[in-house]
Amino acid sequence: MAVPELAPRRTFGGIIAVWVFAAVIAVVIGVLATPDWRGAWLGVGLGGCLIAAFAIQLWSGRSQGFTERVAASVLGAALVMGVISLGFGLAALVPA
Template identity: 45%
Template sequence: MRKATSWQWASVWPVWVLAALGAVLVGILQPTDGIVWMPIVLGGCTLVAFAIQLGGPTEPGLVDRLAAAVFGSVLILALASAILVPLTLL
């Protein structure tokens, strides 16, 4: 099995950045009901992850990179939700 090069894994972090930016925007624009928008941000991140992975050359490890991008987005948005939910109760 061939080991993936670092440039292939560089296609994962833009999805994580998009998830973080989406979480910040949701927190700023919808501070009282922002948790409702988190699944929409996750859906957008998933579509972007597919577009990035399938838009380039299909190198070995495509599924691993796609899973890493989506799972990282889930973790980022879960952390953001854990921060936003107590703030909405204030």
């Protein structure tokens, strides 16, 4: 029989933290990287978000739903980075 947790920790904050980390990384890559190398660096940044998601979810100390939380973190990070890179791509099309 499983023992219920008396005061379960909130896990949604860890997911949002990875999304914010992804947004910061995508903006930094978009500003600093050349347009030819942005795609490659965004892949590296997404790998960093995966490592951050594992670290944050392991730090929370809850085993229930670990895979779902990591998946939600990484999927959200990919969407955030995709939207920001789309913005940089559209900005590159506009002549200055």
